[in-house]
Amino acid sequence: MDIREFKEKLFAKAEESGLKEYEIFYSKNENFSINVYNNELDKYSVSENMGVGFRASVTDKMGYAYTTKLDEESIDFLIKSVLDNAANIENEEKEFIYNKVDNYKEVKSFSEALMRSTSLEKIDLALKLEEAAKAASEKVINIGYCGLGCYTEERGIYNSYGVNVTHKSNFIYAGINPVVSYGQKVYNEMAYVIGYDIKDIKPEVLATEAVKEAxxxxxxxxxxxxxxxxxxxxxxxxxxxxTFAGAFCADNAQKGLSLFKDKEGTIVASEKVTLIDNPLMENGLASTPFDGEGVATSEKAVIDKGSLVTLLHNLKTAEVAKVKTTGNASRPSYASAISVAPTNFYFKTGDYSFEELLDKLGEGLLITDLAGTHAGANPITGDFSLAAKGFSVSGGKIVKPVEQITVAGNFYQLLKEIEEVGKDLKFILPSGSSYYGSPSILISKLSVAGK
Incomplete structure (x- = not known):
């Protein structure tokens, strides 16, 4: 049966079982990915994953269950599982089923043109990307990685209060990692592009960028x-x-895992810093008209000119804080419980181009690569010590490459030491259900360990 028929039968059975507050969250993912190596297809993967998460309130406890099968047997399984699950919960924190039907805004994050592209077109594009990288310089001796992926997701929420919303999104990704040789040493650099049409992937442009950076x-x-x-x-x-986005999530703050706890309305960053969460951004990889609980989403400033305006909330954390939810309930998959996460999360652009920012830097370092952010950063205290690469800057100009250094500092302090913000906003590859971006930023001081 399809998802709508399944929902009707599941909801009828839920009522028969005495449940009054309940919800379906479903997601369907279609993934296509390929790697090429030495002018041949090296890896090819096509997958589809669909499942339904069901949760229900049972004597003020929220029971969870999920299934990947839409049949009568699964309906009985889900009802029994949420009842059993709720009966065994010892946590006193209360979760909620959203009891309103909002007006949801239209969000553009799905491309019909991308869906019409064929597998052969994508394979040909990846092969051309590898070929272009090899031809970009005689110093290129190998290609560490050359791949392309296309991802489609459909999500929906139906609940006993009448919430009935769905959203569909897709994107295409291509990346290249050329290896160049000079003397006895080799160097490499990754370049990638994210788009909504196969035409957004321009092999020569992407390959040339990667090789030049290497x-x-x-x-x-x-x-x-x-x-x-x-x-x-x-x-x-x-x-x-x-790395430190969790500090802005109210569930972490309420557990004592963020130093932003109870800091709303205070100065936590330089006046140059405005931090935006925008789930309605056109073509944002985390754009969505509703959050993981069915609450209508909206753009918001988390930090506005240095002042912490709000943490990110779902219904549970908002109830604890006695505020309104910010529409940031996160449910990455049908098998996940409700948490809190940003959507399209980024520092607002400033007034300066990249070149102007270097000019303002004058003498110092341009950091272009960090390694070990998971092992070398403490998301609670904000401390970090990370291997880095970049360039030495003198007179506002790049003068030589720099490697074998470690940068160390504290994220909370770093926010206060931002002197200027560029206007070259860029988003990195998505992480979990969130999409992070920033312009280049000028920091007054940072500890660097070298020779």
Whole structure:
């Protein structure tokens, strides 16, 4: 049976079983991915995954269950499982089924043109990307990675209060990692592009970008340890935001896992910093008209000119804080419980181009790569110590590549030391259900360990 017929039968059985508050969350994913190597198809994967999560309130306890089969037997299984699950819950925290029907805004994040593209077209595109990278420079000796993926997701929420919403999204991704040789050393650099049409993938442009960035690494050396004025390139700043995004989620704050607890209305960052969560952004990979509980979403400033306006909330955390939910309930899959997460989460752009930001930096470092963000960062305290690469800057100009350095600091403090923000907003590859972006940012000082 289809999802709507399944819902009707499940809801009827729920009523027969005495349930009054209940909800279906379903998701359907279609994934296509390929890797090519040496002008041949190296990996090819096509998958489809569909499932239904069911939760219901039973004597103020929320029972969860899920299934990947839409049949009569699964209906009985779901009802029994949520009853058993709720009976065994010892946690006193109450969850909620959303009891309103909102007006949901239209969100553009699905491309019919992309759906019409064929597998052969995608394979040909990936092969052309590898070929273009090899032809971009005689220094290219290998291709560490060349791949392309196309992802489609459909999500929906139906509940006993009349919420009935669905959303569909898709995107295409291509990435290339050329390896260049100079003397006895090799260097590599990853470049990627995300789009909504196969025409958005331009092999020559992407390959040339990756090879040029790899060649810029040639001759890299360390620098003397000390405190440096730095520019974090847009993708690096976005990666740091990704690493510490949990600090802005109210569930973490209420558990004492964020130093932003009870800081709403206070200055937590430089006046140059405005941090946006925008689930309605056109073509955002985390764009959605509703959150994981069926609440209508909206754009919001989490930090506005340095002041913490709000943490991100779902219904449960909002009830604890006695505020309205921000529409940030997260449910990455039908098998997941409700949590909190950003959507399209990014620092608002400033007034300066990348070149102007380097000019304002004057003397210092441009950081273009971080490694080990999961192992070398503490998401609770904000401390980080990360291997990094970049470039030395003098007189506002890049003068030489830098490698074998470690940058260390504290994310909470770093926010206060942002002097300027660029206008070159870039989003990195999505992480979980969230999509992180940032312009390049100028930091007044950062500890660097080198030679």
């Amino acid at each position: 060649e810029k690494r040639i001759g890299g050396t360390s620098v003397t340890s000390g405190k440096y004025k730095v520019v974090l390139r847009n993708d690096v700043a976005a990666e740091l935001l990704n």
